[in-house]
Amino acid sequence: MESESNLKTWVSDKVMTLLGYSQPIIVQHIIAVTKQATSPASVVEMLVESGWSSTTETASFAQEIFAKVPHKASVLDQNIKKPRVFRRKRYDLVDDDEEKQEPEQEERRVKRRTCPEDEEEEDQRAREQLERNLKDKDKAATRKLTEPNPNRRRSSRNADHDIERLRTLSREGYVKKREKQILEGIRAKIEDEKKLFKHEKLTQAEKSRNKYMEDICNVVKKYEAVDDDVEVYRIPEAYDDMESGVNQKKRYSVASQRYKDGEVKKVGAHAEQVGWEDHQIGKARVSFGSKNKRREGDEYEFVFETDMVEFVKGSMGSGIKRDDQFDDDDDMEIKSNQLFELRAKTAMEKLQEERRALPMYKMRQEFLKDVKEHQIVIIVGQTGSGKTTQIPQFLHEAGYTKGGKKIGCTQPRRVAAMSVAARVSQEMGVKLGHEVGYSIRFEDCTSEKTVVKYMTDGMLLREFLVEPDLASYSVLMVDEAHERTLSTDILFGLVKDIARFRPDLKLLISSATLDAEKFSAYFDSAPIFIVPGKLHDVDVFYTKAPEADYLDAAIVSTLQIHVTEPPGDILVFLTGQEEIETMNEILKHRTRGLGTKIAELIICPIYANLPSELQAKIFEPTPEGARKVVLATNIAETSLTIDGIKYVIDPGYCKMKSYNPRSGMESLQVTPISKASAIQRAGRSGRTGPGKCYRLYTEDNFKNELDDSTIPEIQRTNLANVVLTLKSLGINDLLHFDFMDPPPAEALIKALELLFALGALNSVGELTKIGRQMAEFPVDPMLSKAIVASDKYKCSEEVLSIAAMLSTGNSIFHRPKDKQVYADNAKQNFHIGNVGDHIALLNVYNTWKETNYSTQWCYENYIQVRSMKRARDIRDQLERLLERVEIELTSNPVDLEAIKKAITSGYFPHSARLEKNGAYRTVKNPQTVHIHPSSGMAQVLPRWVLYHELVLTTKEYIRQVSELKPEWLVEIAPHYYQLKDVEDSVSKKIPRGEGRAP
Numbered sequence: 001m002e003s004e005s006n007l008k009t010w011v012s013d014k015v016m017t018l019l020g021y022s023q024p025i026i027v028q029h030i031i032a033v034t035k036q037a038t039s040p041a042s043v044v045e046m047l048v049e050s051g052w053s054s055t056t057e058t059a060s061f062a063q064e065i066f067a068k069v070p071h072k073a074s075v076l077d078q079n080i081k082k083p084r085v086f087r088r089k090r091y092d093l094v095d096d097d098e099e100k101q102e103p104e105q106e107e108r109r110v111k112r113r114t115c116p117e118d119e120e121e122e123d124q125r126a127r128e129q130l131e132r133n134l135k136d137k138d139k140a141a142t143r144k145l146t147e148p149n150p151n152r153r154r155s156s157r158n159a160d161h162d163i164e165r166l167r168t169l170s171r172e173g174y175v176k177k178r179e180k181q182i183l184e185g186i187r188a189k190i191e192d193e194k195k196l197f198k199h200e201k202l203t204q205a206e207k208s209r210n211k212y213m214e215d216i217c218n219v220v221k222k223y224e225a226v227d228d229d230v231e232v233y234r235i236p237e238a239y240d241d242m243e244s245g246v247n248q249k250k251r252y253s254v255a256s257q258r259y260k261d262g263e264v265k266k267v268g269a270h271a272e273q274v275g276w277e278d279h280q281i282g283k284a285r286v287s288f289g290s291k292n293k294r295r296e297g298d299e300y301e302f303v304f305e306t307d308m309v310e311f312v313k314g315s316m317g318s319g320i321k322r323d324d325q326f327d328d329d330d331d332m333e334i335k336s337n338q339l340f341e342l343r344a345k346t347a348m349e350k351l352q353e354e355r356r357a358l359p360m361y362k363m364r365q366e367f368l369k370d371v372k373e374h375q376i377v378i379i380v381g382q383t384g385s386g387k388t389t390q391i392p393q394f395l396h397e398a399g400y401t402k403g404g405k406k407i408g409c410t411q412p413r414r415v416a417a418m419s420v421a422a423r424v425s426q427e428m429g430v431k432l433g434h435e436v437g438y439s440i441r442f443e444d445c446t447s448e449k450t451v452v453k454y455m456t457d458g459m460l461l462r463e464f465l466v467e468p469d470l471a472s473y474s475v476l477m478v479d480e481a482h483e484r485t486l487s488t489d490i491l492f493g494l495v496k497d498i499a500r501f502r503p504d505l506k507l508l509i510s511s512a513t514l515d516a517e518k519f520s521a522y523f524d525s526a527p528i529f530i531v532p533g534k535l536h537d538v539d540v541f542y543t544k545a546p547e548a549d550y551l552d553a554a555i556v557s558t559l560q561i562h563v564t565e566p567p568g569d570i571l572v573f574l575t576g577q578e579e580i581e582t583m584n585e586i587l588k589h590r591t592r593g594l595g596t597k598i599a600e601l602i603i604c605p606i607y608a609n610l611p612s613e614l615q616a617k618i619f620e621p622t623p624e625g626a627r628k629v630v631l632a633t634n635i636a637e638t639s640l641t642i643d644g645i646k647y648v649i650d651p652g653y654c655k656m657k658s659y660n661p662r663s664g665m666e667s668l669q670v671t672p673i674s675k676a677s678a679i680q681r682a683g684r685s686g687r688t689g690p691g692k693c694y695r696l697y698t699e700d701n702f703k704n705e706l707d708d709s710t711i712p713e714i715q716r717t718n719l720a721n722v723v724l725t726l727k728s729l730g731i732n733d734l735l736h737f738d739f740m741d742p743p744p745a746e747a748l749i750k751a752l753e754l755l756f757a758l759g760a761l762n763s764v765g766e767l768t769k770i771g772r773q774m775a776e777f778p779v780d781p782m783l784s785k786a787i788v789a790s791d792k793y794k795c796s797e798e799v800l801s802i803a804a805m806l807s808t809g810n811s812i813f814h815r816p817k818d819k820q821v822y823a824d825n826a827k828q829n830f831h832i833g834n835v836g837d838h839i840a841l842l843n844v845y846n847t848w849k850e851t852n853y854s855t856q857w858c859y860e861n862y863i864q865v866r867s868m869k870r871a872r873d874i875r876d877q878l879e880r881l882l883e884r885v886e887i888e889l890t891s892n893p894v895d896l897e898a899i900k901k902a903i904t905s906g907y908f909p910h911s912a913r914l915e916k917n918g919a920y921r922t923v924k925n926p927q928t929v930h931i932h933p934s935s936g937m938a939q940v941l942p943r944w945v946l947y948h949e950l951v952l953t954t955k956e957y958i959r960q961v962s963e964l965k966p967e968w969l970v971e972i973a974p975h976y977y978q979l980k981d982v983e984d985s986v987s988k989k990i991p992r993g994e995g996r997a998p
Contacts, residue, residue: 311541358386381531405474457487568646667952728775786906804875831936836962
């Protein structure tokens with residue numbers, strides 16, 4: 001064999017002779033190809049593939065270079081190597097151990113070297129096997145209508161045991177009920193005895209009997225009061241004193257009496273939570289003017305003129321005209337004539353009367369005709385026209401559910417799916433969950449009888465994983481399509497593809513706005529079916545000049561309308577809870593002293609965290625002589641229908657979520673609304689009669705500065721989950737996927753890079769077995785990777801609890817304004833040892849579980865009960881899915897390092913290290929960030945941290961932070977981090993005055 005330099009010179013001369021030119025890179029390529037070749041013939045094949053001509057000169061050159069280039073043992077021909085190894089085994093001496101082990105080591109060394117392509121093929125086979133197992137599980141769990149009910153067979157086998165158990169439960173329930181009845185009877189008898197024989201002289205026996213009954217009542221009352229007391233330690237009274245000395249009677253009385261709280265006021269078991277709820281309710285409670293308050297008439301002056309907002313009518317005349325509206329007088333006359341008749345009808349007849357009064361009902365025949373003639377129909381109708389409730393019933397009555405088929409209707413919100421399903425079941429006269437049902441996360445109210453199914457759009461996406469062709473559905477209706485949520489946009493592309501594959505599938509796209517042409521163009525020029533509404537004319541007014549403070553302008557405009565305009569309720573659109581509460585307080589303050597000078601103003605806020613009973617108050621009728629003002633977020637644009645609204649105040653802003661793919665940062669910013677949202681808001685005032693809309697911006701702003709429509713969520717959110725879902729459905733070409741509005745290419749590329757780093761995709765962009773397991777979990781891909789990685793570290797129980805707590809958002813801990821110190825101390829108890837926020841959440845869940853999910857424990861530790869119950873539901877669902885993807889449920893609560901490593905396996909891209917100025921800098925995509933003040937690590941400042949999310953509020957904050965060892969990054973993600981990324985951390989110094997808390 002020749003030296004490397006001589007070999008290169010010889011090859012260069014040969015190449016120059018054969019090709020007429022030579023370059024160093026060509027020489028290196030030929031030598032590398034020859035080293036990998038197993039014979040001169042394979043060298044010829046590789047050279048021909050590179051563009052050489054297949055001639056005798058090429059073959060001669062291949063033989064010569066194959067003889068000159070050195071070869072490794074791993075590339076020897078297998079037919080030559082095997083006999084050589086066999087001969088060694090056959091003729092080795094018995095005591096020659098070293099020579100005997102040599103071929104075994106060589107064979108083992110050859111086996112270790114596997115090709116990346118072989119590994120990918122093996123992973124693909126494992127993924128396909130997992131998918132087959134998942135389908136088999138789904139098939140076993142799914143029962144056809146004609147099959148006998150397995151629950152019925154099981155119940156027949158265990159009939160005797162079940163009957164005995166039911167008898168016991170029934171007896172226990174009867175005893176409790178009977179005990180209460182007897183106690184009430186005794187109390188009533190005592191009251192009667194006192195009233196009837198108040199002036200009579202009773203015998204000793206009668207007195208003893210009455211006293212006996214009173215003692216029974218007192219004992220029961222004390223027994224019931226024991227559970228309502230908070231068990232706290234009270235310092236007992238002194239048994240001895242300086243004057244009388246030792247008092248043996250007091251000393252021994254302790255053994256024969258129950259401990260008493262003395263003068264300490266008794267506190268109910270739920271006092272802390274009740275107090276917080278009273279505080280929340282007090283802020284949102286309806287105020288009735290000057291009721292129970294006496295004010296002198298001259299205390300406040302009735303002057304609004306100087307602060308009035310000047311409005312001008314829009315140049316379009318009356319604003320919004322309804323060509324298809326009904327005549328007001330005729331409509332009122334019909335209502336008055338029908339009022340008496342409806343009172344005498346049954347509840348079912350009333351429902352049918354209301355159903356027939358809907359605009360959609362009048363279009364029944366025309367609608368069914370269009371659906372029969374076209375596969376895809378775009379439906380446009382205002383909110384309240386009956387699209388969601390009537391269309392599935394029409395299709396069911398027309399026979400589209402024959403043969404075991406179903407009609408599916410998607411909703412963007414959970415509450416909408418539940419309430420609409422309940423309403424339709426009442427109208428059809430069936431039990432909810434039988435013929436009509438709904439499916440939302442954590443709750444599946446359906447059965448084998450269900451033919452009309454309402455569900456969230458996310459649940460339909462999960463069904464695609466089980467049934468990609470949706471063969472069990474004959475009709476699919478995507479409702480509220482104008483909201484353009486993330487799941488809705490994905491559904492558009494999927495159902496459009498399925499409609500081409502299944503000509504028998506009917507596809508309905510329902511929208512409440514008039515931008516149906518875009519939907520029609522997307523769905524291959526589908527026909528548009530317009531439902532006439534009952535909306536009336538709406539006059540639109542604009543401000544003469546831009547308003548500097550839209551919140552103050554909204555308050556002044558509300559009072560201005562209340563004083564100067566005819567009766568009618570007011571709807572004010574605000575951006576969030578903080579603005580709603582601020583306006584609520586200011587309106588109460590400004591109207592408190594006016595007394596009878598103005599009509600009563602009833603303030604009704606509506607936002608997500610408001611208790612349900614207070615949310616329902618916005619639908620209650622307004623009392624005579626009063627006016628109701630509803631303070632709402634943009635949820636009132638389409639999802640809520642409030643009757644009686646005649647005036648709408650539109651500041652022109654809303655809160656919108658945005659995502660920066662470069663930094664991976666999410667932010668919730670107040671941004672201007674779109675023209676479509678402005679038109680939708682104005683339409684809220686024209687449901688029961690002519691209305692007015694006051695826009696707190698100029699007409700020029702509306703025409704020239706507002707976007708035509710809201711930016712779809714798919715263009716301003718993290719797409720990692722979207723990409724993972726589409727990949728799991730077999731859609732690999734994402735750049736050419738038929739999105740209605742394609743997401744930014746940069747966001748798609750970042751999502752693909754993240755999934756590749758997490759191991760969900762291989763080098764060619766195909767889904768791996770790990771990725772297929774991750775797709776089953778309805779959480780963020782980074783969190784699902786942590787769950788899958790917990791199997792390696794044998795701590796899946798703990799990681800499931802952390803994942804469930806993280807999925808509830810930042811609503812675990814409750815911090816009342818008047819008890820912030822107590823709440824902070826209670827929270828800090830879970831961070832003892834500076835374990836980090838992730839382990840602290842695990843401590844919270846485990847402690848709550850040890851107390852048997854105690855509500856009282858949550859109140860004492862300032863923890864939200866609803867959030868904990870939601871975390872328990874999420875954990876139960878994740879645990880079922882863990883078994884589904886064939887991951888064993890293991891527990892290792894002591895090894896906190898293993899738990900943190902499992903979390904790091906999913907969140908290794910979210911790492912940051914401490915800078916000299918006390919801030920942190922992210923390792924990848926470097927930017928300066930700060931630990932959120934709510935974190936338990938905010939005062940600890942470790943050198944390296946791992947965080948759950950990066951958000952932009954007043955600063956760039958990282959939330960849910962835990963300490964990280966930098967060597968974990970290289971150990972867990974060597975493909976993502978290099979040693980140089982973490983090796984300089986030792987030289988970094990913690991800034992003076994900051995560091996670990998003492």
